[in-house]
Amino acid sequence: MTYVDPARKQSEKALYGGTGSRRITVRDIAAAKGRTEKWPMLTAYDAMTASVFDQAGIPVLLVGDSMGNCHLGYESTVPVTMDEMALLSAAVVRGTRRALVVGDLPFGSYQEGPVQALRNATRLVKEAGVGAVKLEGGERSAHQIELLVQSGIPVMAHIGLTPQSVNAYGGYPVQGRGEEAAQQLLRDAKAVQDAGAFAVVLELVPAELAAEVTRSLHIATVGIGAGPDCDAQVLVWTDMAGMTDGRVPRFVKQYAQLRQGLGDAARAFAEDVVGGAYPAEEHSFH
Numbered sequence: 001m002t003y004v005d006p007a008r009k010q011s012e013k014a015l016y017g018g019t020g021s022r023r024i025t026v027r028d029i030a031a032a033k034g035r036t037e038k039w040p041m042l043t044a045y046d047a048m049t050a051s052v053f054d055q056a057g058i059p060v061l062l063v064g065d066s067m068g069n070c071h072l073g074y075e076s077t078v079p080v081t082m083d084e085m086a087l088l089s090a091a092v093v094r095g096t097r098r099a100l101v102v103g104d105l106p107f108g109s110y111q112e113g114p115v116q117a118l119r120n121a122t123r124l125v126k127e128a129g130v131g132a133v134k135l136e137g138g139e140r141s142a143h144q145i146e147l148l149v150q151s152g153i154p155v156m157a158h159i160g161l162t163p164q165s166v167n168a169y170g171g172y173p174v175q176g177r178g179e180e181a182a183q184q185l186l187r188d189a190k191a192v193q194d195a196g197a198f199a200v201v202l203e204l205v206p207a208e209l210a211a212e213v214t215r216s217l218h219i220a221t222v223g224i225g226a227g228p229d230c231d232a233q234v235l236v237w238t239d240m241a242g243m244t245d246g247r248v249p250r251f252v253k254q255y256a257q258l259r260q261g262l263g264d265a266a267r268a269f270a271e272d273v274v275g276g277a278y279p280a281e282e283h284s285f286h
């Protein structure tokens, strides 16, 4: 019998649909680019939801700072703190066995410079157990990415629309439109690859430009509102599952109507309590 290194064997399987039980690593992500295999990523903010996605085979889970508006009741991602990120990232790691868990560095946790970025990324790695961190910015964040990668912390970059800059944008506009903006996006993509990032999120950029970035990089591109030609696609889970209250961005596809379903369940429970139908005999002890 030929000996097959189990790690090597699994790395040759698909990121989605693979049956291996060990945790996905950044090496597996790199190998998928070589196979031109597309893969899914979702956000998660708690252990229970994370375990659902892990058991569904989602290979990469992002503890996004979108927890600010999706989970913690803030208006945007701007107020999210390192303590909040560390707490919820640890919960997501505890809820998963296979997924690579990526922790977002929140606004204000890396802008001061590489040393601040390393201090806070180290917290997420040591306290929460994440396998990688994500931070926003291309050329402007290259020095931070470089020090984290040199220190042994894998980094996912995030360019195009960077929501932590919502106050500077005055909203969430599409990025990279026009020749000058397109050239800047290409420079940002090259800068994060050169700094050592293992993947890069492209948010709200024209599909043609995202395709060009994906072709010109050897690291994975993860699209959100960036067309069909990225190596991976990410959505905020509450948007994907129809749990978000109110309007969702145009790039979102809803695969369930959990908000309606959960509300229906709560109303049915309330009706039963008010009408005396719950608890019934089988729910009672004597």
Ligand SMILES: Nc1nc(=O)c2c([nH]1)NC[C@@H]1CN(c3ccc(C(=O)N[C@@H](CCC(=O)O)C(=O)O)cc3)CN21
Binding pocket: 066, 069, 070, 077, 163, 172, 173, 174, 204, 236, 238, 239, 244, 248, 249, 250, 251
């Ligand atoms: N629930 C949720 N989903 C997200 O995708 C998300 C968050 N929250 N919070 C952090 C950021 C903010 N994001 C957003 C928010 C709004 C739009 C939006 O409404 N965009 C317009 C396009 C604007 C234009 O045409 O210039 C849209 O209609 O989709 C996009 C991304 C993405 N992220």
Ligand SMILES: CC(C)C(=O)C(=O)O
Binding pocket: 043, 062, 063, 064, 065, 066, 067, 104, 158, 201, 224, 234, 235, 236
């Ligand atoms: C939308 C993704 C890429 C993100 O950064 C987040 O959820 O915070």
Ligand SMILES: [Mg+2]
Binding pocket: 064, 065, 066, 077, 104
């Ligand atoms: Mg984020």
